[in-house]
Amino acid sequence: MNSPVRMLVLWCPDWPAVAAAAVAGEPVGRPAAVFSANRVVACTAVARGYGVRRKMRRREAQSCCPELAVFGEDDGRDARLFESVAQAVEELAVGVEVVRPGIVAVPVDGAAGYFGGEHGLLERLVDEVSVAAGVECQVGVADGLFAATLAARRSTLVAPGETADFLAPLPIRELDQPEAGRTELVTLLRQLGLRTLGAFAALDESDVSARFGMEGILAHRLARGRSERPPLRRRPPPELSLVKAFDPPIDRVDAAAFVAKGLGERFHADLAAHGLACTRLGIYATTETGEQLGRVWRCAEPLTPLGVADRVRWQFEGWLKVRDTSARPRSGVVRLRLEPEETVEGRSLQLGLWQAGAAGGLRPCTEDDGLAGERAGRALVRVQGLLGPESVFTAVLDGGRDPDERVRLVPWGDRREKSLLANANWAGRLPSPSPATVFTRPVPAEVLDEDGRAVEITVRRRVTAAPFLVSFEGGEPREVLSWAGPWLVGVRAGAGHARSGTRIRLQVLLADGNDAEEAVLLRFERHKNPMWTLEGKYD
Amino acid sequence: MTAEVVEARALPLARLAAIPGVSTASGVASAAEHARTTGRVLPVSPALSGLLPAAGLRRGSTVSVLGSTSLMLTLLAAATAGGAWAVAVGLPALGVVAAAELGVEVGRLALVPRPGAEFPAVTAALLDGFDLVVVGPGFARPDIARRLSARARNRGSVLLSLGPWPGAEVELSCRRSRWTGFQDGGAGYLRAREVEVRAGGRGAAARGMSALLRFPGEGEVEKIDFPATRWGTA
Numbered sequence: 147m148n149s150p151v152r153m154l155v156l157w158c159p160d161w162p163a164v165a166a167a168a169v170a171g172e173p174v175g176r177p178a179a180v181f182s183a184n185r186v187v188a189c190t191a192v193a194r195g196y197g198v199r200r201k202m203r204r205r206e207a208q209s210c211c212p213e214l215a216v217f218g219e220d221d222g223r224d225a226r227l228f229e230s231v232a233q234a235v236e237e238l239a240v241g242v243e244v245v246r247p248g249i250v251a252v253p254v255d256g257a258a259g260y261f262g263g264e265h266g267l268l269e270r271l272v273d274e275v276s277v278a279a280g281v282e283c284q285v286g287v288a289d290g291l292f293a294a295t296l297a298a299r300r301s302t303l304v305a306p307g308e309t310a311d312f313l314a315p316l317p318i319r320e321l322d323q324p325e326a327g328r329t330e331l332v333t334l335l336r337q338l339g340l341r342t343l344g345a346f347a348a349l350d351e352s353d354v355s356a357r358f359g360m361e362g363i364l365a366h367r368l369a370r371g372r373s374e375r376p377p378l379r380r381r382p383p384p385e386l387s388l389v390k391a392f393d394p395p396i397d398r399v400d401a402a403a404f405v406a407k408g409l410g411e412r413f414h415a416d417l418a419a420h421g422l423a424c425t426r427l428g429i430y431a432t433t434e435t436g437e438q439l440g441r442v443w444r445c446a447e448p449l450t451p452l453g454v455a456d457r458v459r460w461q462f463e464g465w466l467k468v469r470d471t472s473a474r475p476r477s478g479v480v481r482l483r484l485e486p487e488e489t490v491e492g493r494s495l496q497l498g499l500w501q502a503g504a505a506g507g508l509r510p511c512t513e514d515d516g517l518a519g520e521r522a523g524r525a526l527v528r529v530q531g532l533l534g535p536e537s538v539f540t541a542v543l544d545g546g547r548d549p550d551e552r553v554r555l556v557p558w559g560d561r562r563e564k565s566l567l568a569n570a571n572w573a574g575r576l577p578s579p580s581p582a583t584v585f586t587r588p589v590p591a592e593v594l595d596e597d598g599r600a601v602e603i604t605v606r607r608r609v610t611a612a613p614f615l616v617s618f619e620g621g622e623p624r625e626v627l628s629w630a631g632p633w634l635v636g637v638r639a640g641a642g643h644a645r646s647g648t649r650i651r652l653q654v655l656l657a658d659g660n661d662a663e664e665a666v667l668l669r670f671e672r673h674k675n676p677m678w679t680l681e682g683k684y685d
Numbered sequence: 686m687t688a689e690v691v692e693a694r695a696l697p698l699a700r701l702a703a704i705p706g707v708s709t710a711s712g713v714a715s716a717a718e719h720a721r722t723t724g725r726v727l728p729v730s731p732a733l734s735g736l737l738p739a740a741g742l743r744r745g746s747t748v749s750v751l752g753s754t755s756l757m758l759t760l761l762a763a764a765t766a767g768g769a770w771a772v773a774v775g776l777p778a779l780g781v782v783a784a785a786e787l788g789v790e791v792g793r794l795a796l797v798p799r800p801g802a803e804f805p806a807v808t809a810a811l812l813d814g815f816d817l818v819v820v821g822p823g824f825a826r827p828d829i830a831r832r833l834s835a836r837a838r839n840r841g842s843v844l845l846s847l848g849p850w851p852g853a854e855v856e857l858s859c860r861r862s863r864w865t866g867f868q869d870g871g872a873g874y875l876r877a878r879e880v881e882v883r884a885g886g887r888g889a890a891a892r893g894m895s896a897l898l899r900f901p902g903e904g905e906v907e908k909i910d911f912p913a914t915r916w917g918t919a
Binding site: 518519521522523524525526528529532533537538539540541542543552553555558562577578579580581582583584585586609612628629630631632653655658661662663664665682683684685 | 752753754755758768769770772777778779780781782783784785786791792793794795796797798799800801803806807810811813814815816859860861862863864866867868870871872873874875876877878900901
């Protein structure tokens with residue numbers, strides 16, 4: 147298994163408070179804190195010196211430190227100010243990724259080679275940021291984003307290959323990074339006596355999978371210094387969006403097609419001038435009567451001028467020619483805005499001879515499947531124009547136990563990233579063959595024994611009686627020829643357990659009219675009122 | 686066999702074959718072979734090839750499959766594995782895990798689960814770009830079916846319908862199925878299924894064929910000998 151990319155993380159401590167004070171023009175020495183819902187969410191080091199802490203009430207904080215400058219929370223302000231830091235880093239290194247305002251990540255290899263080693267790069271970076279952006283920062287280097295972030299908080303340079311040793315003595319709480327949503331898991335791990343990342347990492351992967359499921363495995367990989375979340379791509383500065391007003395208003399598709407061509411070229415040229423290309427395009431329109439229409443298009447490949455023009459034309463077709471006339475705009479479009487919602491650097495455009503393969507990775511195109519794939523892709527984008535982007539999917543097989551849990555639907559245009567857990571050991575998975583029909587909405591079913599009483603599953607996972615008749619959604623009851631189970635499938639301890647109740651499965655073979663047997667998969671859930679549902683058919 | 690006898694037998698055959706519209710059996714076979722090698726026929730697994738008149742899915746044709754999603758997925762397997770693209774329209778409950786187990790290359794299988802009222806326009810657009818288009822049951826109004834079949838013929842795609850389709854060239858139906866794997870008292874689990882598949886339809890498919898297939902949990906679908914006595918004469 148590949149070890150993660152070596153990352154450098156530059157962390158500006160207390161960023162919301164620092165940014166707020168900078169915007170308000172407060173002197174650096176004055177204590178400042180940012181509040182949300184009357185609680186401190188961030189404060190400067192000076193304020194901390196006075197005894198201000200996170201989650202403190204405003205009155206408490208002000209009583210600790212009467213001259214405290216008080217600011218409201220504002221994500222936009224944080225992001226806006228952080229841009230100068232990101233730019234300062236960009237001066238020295240390529241591939242800068244803003245993880246969130248306050249944290250920038252850079253892959254370390256290329257830049258370190260240029261500046262004569264990682265130490266040289268670190269010094270230059272800290273200097274550059276404090277001179278150009280005027281803020282203090284800490285830097286850390288380690289394998290993988292998670293470890294590098296922790297290293298930055300400790301201003302540590304972790305040598306290659308020693309990431310696991312670096313992580314081992316750190317408290318398990320570190321897994322609970324903002325936006326990771328692992329609070330519950332971390333609390334549970336602490337209650338189980340796992341106080342350090344090392345203790346958690348020492349567990350066997352299949353044991354973690356059996357007990358904590360997908361979420362647990364991800365956390366476990368982080369604790370071992372393995373996997374990482376891809377950082378968010380940089381959001382483009384706002385002036386790249388293109389606004390165009392129309393007089394007379396556009397109410398016909400052919401007029402839109404004409405306009406789209408010119409717009410596509412201009413939009414693409416503007417982005418290309420910044421060295422960017424668009425991977426998510428937002429198309430927003432205002433009609434004469436003031437209706438607001440909007441839709442975002444995703445594309446795996448950066449958009450070409452023609453690609454932008456096509457999407458604008460398709461979107462107009464979608465709006466103006468939708469079958470349900472009540473859904474059409476009541477008047478012509480007078481204003482159109484094209485917004486690059488997500489961009490990549492222009493060099494990605496040079497990937498012409500490579501394409502995202504079916505398995506998720508890159509592979510060289512052969513002429514044949516390149517053409518077939520391209521034709522299919524065009525047809526799918528056309529369908530997205532008719533039904534919306536969230537209507538066309540390809541499936542990725544993931545790790546999991548349930549037939550529905552193992553399939554992840556990816557909207558067409560998004561990257562088909564295969565999860566690393568697909569080949570993990572999923573004990574208790576349903577044996578193959580899998581049902582060829584898996585109902586997205588389970589169908590209520592009734593299971594009766596020979597005396598006409600409802601069959602249930604006891605707490606000890608036994609059927610109360612052999613199933614004899616089964617009916618679905620009030621249909622004719624059908625005779626059970628044979629059955630197997632009950633099995634406890636896809637249940638893990640922890641967060642999911644209490645919510646979903648106990649899920650137990652039964653395979654049942656039913657008599658069919660013309661001398662056939664029909665095999666179905668039934669599920670029993672013991673909520674407040676026990677219920678059988680038809681989960682799938684082996685048809 | 687002397688040369689005269691061979692000639693005497695060949696003569697009426699040659700006379701018949703000279704009539705426009707009549708072709709010899711070996712002529713039909715070589716046409717099928719030619720079509721396969723020139724990519725006019727998409728390959729199917731060897732177990733199914735005997736059921737289809739062109740020994741595969743002829744481009745431009747419409748095939749309907751009755752009563753078995755697994756059989757439909759098996760039809761897609763060899764073609765998608767060989768580089769063809771397939772799309773399933775109006776099948777929100779399609780089991781993708783089962784598809785992968787039956788050999789479908791999931792990376793080349795697109796899904797449009799809910800086309801709604803736009804079904805004809807969506808399917809027509811997909812026929813332009815895909816080699817195989819599978820449509821779910823309940824969409825086949827006769828006028829729409831005729832238009833879409835014509836579109837498939839025009840574009841050289843294969844239209845597959847899960848459920849009856851007016852004017853389908855080949856119709857595959859599952860008659861009887863037997864499961865193995867269960868033991869008494871709830872032990873065991875479903876392991877494999879034997880199904881009798883019948884093929885009928887128009888043109889070359891009208892003669893009617895049937896075969897007994899075995900769907901294992903994982904791996905190739907097998908054709909097993911058809912023991913007529915076991916089911917009684919059908």
